Amino acid sequence: MTWSEMQPLLSQAxxxxxxxxxxxxxxxxxGGLPLGVLLVLxxxxxxxxxxxxxxxxxxxxxxARSMPFIILMVALMSFTRTIxxxxxxxxxxxxxxxxxxxxxxxxxxxxAVREVDGGLVEAVQSMGGNTWTVVRKVLVPESLPSxxxxxxxxxxxxxxxxxxxxxxxxxxxxxIAIRYGYQRFETGLMWIxxxxxxxxxxxxxxxxxxxxxxxxxxxxxxxxxxxxxxLKAKAPAAEVATAETGKVS
Amino acid sequence: MHPCPxxxxxxxxxxxxxxxxxxxxxxxxYRSRGREVTALDGVDLHVREGEVYGVIGQSGAGKSSxxxxxxxxxxxxxxxxxxxxxxxxxxxxxGPRAGRELRKARSRIGMVFQHFNLLSSRTVQxxxxxxxxxxxxxGKERSRKALELLDLVGLSDKAKVYPAQLSGGQKQRVGxxxxxxxxxxxxxxxxxxxxxxxxxxxxxxxxLRDLNRQLGLTVLLITHEMxxxxxxxxxxxxxxxxxxxxxxxxxxxxATPGSELASxxxxxxxxxxGDDRTVIDVTFHGEAATQPVxxxxxxxxxxxxxxxxxxxxxxxxxxxxxMRIELPGRYEENVVPIGFLREQGLQIDxxxxxxxxxxxxxx
Numbered sequence: 001m002t003w004s005e006m007q008p009l010l011s012q013a014x015x016x017x018x019x020x021x022x023x024x025x026x027x028x029x030x031g032g033l034p035l036g037v038l039l040v041l042x043x044x045x046x047x048x049x050x051x052x053x054x055x056x057x058x059x060x061x062x063x064a065r066s067m068p069f070i071i072l073m074v075a076l077m078s079f080t081r082t083i084x085x086x087x088x089x090x091x092x093x094x095x096x097x098x099x100x101x102x103x104x105x106x107x108x109x110x111x112a113v114r115e116v117d118g119g120l121v122e123a124v125q126s127m128g129g130n131t132w133t134v135v136r137k138v139l140v141p142e143s144l145p146s147x148x149x150x151x152x153x154x155x156x157x158x159x160x161x162x163x164x165x166x167x168x169x170x171x172x173x174x175x176i177a178i179r180y181g182y183q184r185f186e187t188g189l190m191w192i193x194x195x196x197x198x199x200x201x202x203x204x205x206x207x208x209x210x211x212x213x214x215x216x217x218x219x220x221x222x223x224x225x226x227x228x229x230x231l232k233a234k235a236p237a238a239e240v241a242t243a244e245t246g247k248v249s
Numbered sequence: 250m251h252p253c254p255x256x257x258x259x260x261x262x263x264x265x266x267x268x269x270x271x272x273x274x275x276x277x278x279y280r281s282r283g284r285e286v287t288a289l290d291g292v293d294l295h296v297r298e299g300e301v302y303g304v305i306g307q308s309g310a311g312k313s314s315x316x317x318x319x320x321x322x323x324x325x326x327x328x329x330x331x332x333x334x335x336x337x338x339x340x341x342x343x344g345p346r347a348g349r350e351l352r353k354a355r356s357r358i359g360m361v362f363q364h365f366n367l368l369s370s371r372t373v374q375x376x377x378x379x380x381x382x383x384x385x386x387x388g389k390e391r392s393r394k395a396l397e398l399l400d401l402v403g404l405s406d407k408a409k410v411y412p413a414q415l416s417g418g419q420k421q422r423v424g425x426x427x428x429x430x431x432x433x434x435x436x437x438x439x440x441x442x443x444x445x446x447x448x449x450x451x452x453x454x455x456x457l458r459d460l461n462r463q464l465g466l467t468v469l470l471i472t473h474e475m476x477x478x479x480x481x482x483x484x485x486x487x488x489x490x491x492x493x494x495x496x497x498x499x500x501x502x503x504a505t506p507g508s509e510l511a512s513x514x515x516x517x518x519x520x521x522x523g524d525d526r527t528v529i530d531v532t533f534h535g536e537a538a539t540q541p542v543x544x545x546x547x548x549x550x551x552x553x554x555x556x557x558x559x560x561x562x563x564x565x566x567x568x569x570x571x572m573r574i575e576l577p578g579r580y581e582e583n584v585v586p587i588g589f590l591r592e593q594g595l596q597i598d599x600x601x602x603x604x605x606x607x608x609x610x611x612x
Binding site: 117119120122123124125126127128129130133137138141142144215 | 320322347352353354355356358360362364366368369370371379380382383384427430431437
């Protein structure tokens with residue numbers, strides 16, 4: 001195969017991959033962010049404490065997340081057909097990709113939001129802020145660097161998933177690797193595909209890290225603030241027993 | 250170090266008799282996994298308008314629960330909280346969530362925290378603007394107000410920096426500016442100086458004192474440091490095991506025989522230099538002591554008096570504090586001089602004798 005033969009194949013595949021990954025990332029963020037925040041808020045001691053809801057959401061997320069993607073894709077076929085009218089092509093692939101990525105991203109969001117210092121939540125409550133204010137002004141902006149890292153991880157995982165989608169007719173770089181690399185022994189094209197994927201992933205990772213680090217450096221973190229406190233402040237933390245010094249008996 | 254150069258003239262305390270914070274029978278019980286912990290056990294607190302009121306106690310005494318019950322960050326199990334005439338406990342909220350009325354009431358109560366709790370993603374100015382955003386104040390007005398408050402706490406040049414670039418004391422100043430954004434009548438201070446070094450602690454306390462005097466701001470603070478109470482409080486309460494065991498103005502406390510707070514605020518020590526000596530503690534509590542009694546005593550009875558220790562302060566021209574003195578001879582021989590001191594309106598505790606009024610087991 002010559003380069004002039006490979007070039008249109010590759011650029012089309014690249015575009016298809018980016019198209020699938022782009023849309024499914026968008027849907028994963030739109031769906032996963034509220035879900036992850038909800039997982040924190042409904043947890044014990046959270047602002048919207050609701051143990052039943054928390055258990056239900058948690059279970060659904062766990063099951064969806066531990067499902068091998070290739071099985072999820074096949075299992076969702078009839079659902080995909082209802083939405084897109086087909087099970088073949090890049091539009092069809094977006095459905096299982098997004099559904100697979102929502103719980104994945106939601107868990108990462110949950111971890112990131114949990115890291116926000118509970119004292120900040122308390123401060124906003126003391127100013128008269130409601131739960132929505134807490135989410136908008138504290139939980140999301142304060143965890144933004146971690147959220148960006150989480151989104152980067154999700155995009156990289158989606159590129160992997162999209163290659164699997166290629167095996168069932170979704171197009172993209174995975175499809176090229178299967179059809180030309182595996183079925184026709186076009187080793188040259190195979191290696192070029194691998195190289196292109198490596199470059200794409202490296203660029204995404206670099207951009208994500210850069211953005212997250214930039215935000216982190218700007219804000220930094222306010223020195224003595226202890227991390228990993230629960231959402232609601234528990235008993236007073238750092239009280240030294242110096243109270244005794246003044247008391248003479 | 251003075252934060253407000255424009256107000257260096259002498260400012261007088263503006264304490265009135267109007268109660269601003271009143272709690273009655275405040276009880277808070279935490280339940281977790283079938284275990285019950287009583288953090289507050291029937292607390293009655295009365296904070297008057299314009300005063301600095303300190304609640305002191307050791308870790309686990311219930312101070313934190315108390316201050317969080319005042320703005321209902323913690324909902325008390327029973328009892329009522331009234332702030333500026335409004336019964337907050339009557340304002341509804343579904344479970345831990347606060348209803349609109351309660352949130353509105355909270356916005357009129359400022360709060361500062363031990364760990365400052367500034368948003369690291371926002372600049373200093375944006376942090377101060379946050380409560381104003383919640384109140385729905387317009388952008389221009391927000392930034393005007395924020396800059397004015399930053400000026401008040403002496404940080405007008407730091408408006409555009411991020412909290413991470415500030416020192417602890419500066420962060421707490423931002424915290425104070427933020428707490429004042431909603432023009433509160435009441436400021437709650439949750440161990441505001443406990444994470445700071447002694448020098449910074451002094452300057453923050455000075456700032457709180459100035460704000461109290463200038464703005465007529467009522468301050469309720471909790472602390473485990475006796476020095477904080479000593480430096481700025483008009484009144485104080487001692488908490489132990491979820492109860493207030495002593496409370497009152499500093500001179501009321503001094504007038505209370507056997508008051509633990511008074512002896513901690515004005516500690517005196519020193520032992521008798523011999524067996525045939527009488528050691529007595531003289532307490533001056535404002536109302537009585539304007540006479541130079543010690544030298545009068547020496548002249549009237551022609552006795553030599555040694556001062557073993559003293560912790561005195563002059564408040565509004567009156568001496569307040571305690572002094573430990575030693576008289577020659579045994580107690581029996583000194584009944585008359587001691588009677589003289591009592592006649593002057595001073596409170597006398599004879600060391601070694603068992604004073605009738607001292608509470609037992611409290612120490």
